[in-house]
Amino acid sequence: MSSAKRSLLPRATGFAHQLLEQNLRPGDHAIDATCGNGHDTAFLCRLVGERGAVIALDLQDAAIAATRAKLASEGLEACLLQGCHSELPSLISPYLPDNGKVEAIMFNLGYLPKGDKSVITEAGTTIRALDQACSLLADFGLLTIAVYTGHDGGVAEGEAVDLWSRGLPQDHFSVISYCFENQRNSPPHLIAVQKKPASA
Numbered sequence: 001m002s003s004a005k006r007s008l009l010p011r012a013t014g015f016a017h018q019l020l021e022q023n024l025r026p027g028d029h030a031i032d033a034t035c036g037n038g039h040d041t042a043f044l045c046r047l048v049g050e051r052g053a054v055i056a057l058d059l060q061d062a063a064i065a066a067t068r069a070k071l072a073s074e075g076l077e078a079c080l081l082q083g084c085h086s087e088l089p090s091l092i093s094p095y096l097p098d099n100g101k102v103e104a105i106m107f108n109l110g111y112l113p114k115g116d117k118s119v120i121t122e123a124g125t126t127i128r129a130l131d132q133a134c135s136l137l138a139d140f141g142l143l144t145i146a147v148y149t150g151h152d153g154g155v156a157e158g159e160a161v162d163l164w165s166r167g168l169p170q171d172h173f174s175v176i177s178y179c180f181e182n183q184r185n186s187p188p189h190l191i192a193v194q195k196k197p198a199s200a
Helices: 012-023 039-048 061-074 085-095 123-136 154-166
Strands: 029-032 053-058 079-082 102-108 137-147 173-178 189-195
Touching: 012 039, 012 102, 012 137, 012 189, 029 039, 039 053, 039 061, 039 102, 053 061, 053 085, 061 079, 079 085, 085 123, 102 123, 123 137, 123 154, 137 154, 154 173, 154 189
Parallel strands: 029 053, 029 102, 053 079, 102 137
Antiparallel strands: 137 189, 173 189
């Protein structure tokens, strides 16, 4: 009889990490479009290694400072940029590889944990950012979106993101949604989008 340890289903953020671990390689390029406290930025840095590159951005000074401290504590490096995720292409274009494409983009919507809860991501700017993110994905590239709905404005943004994801053309993208159906307190759900190669 097997003695292998059993595990619980991963949270939305944990499942996003699992998907990226299966697809990102050393030397790849990745974007953390809402870096928050830097946990996903550090995760991406570890996956792409020294030969790869990570660009992280956030609107808030506190998020950039927290991410910088997180990376320094682990001896990691990323390009940190301050600005709105809806300005993604103009902010990151000088730092992209020659082909202008990246293998992964992560979003965590909502507000900065332990930060100012009045500063939130919103449907209009988020949908613009997601459209731009899709145009930056390389073939087989992954876009992960952790959607939080337990705060003011969160439900409206979540509904907009769900509608957006269902409208992506299936010839170009594969889309999955991952959520817990029976949990209280509005746990986040995950939407993951993969860019299909032209020959698929």
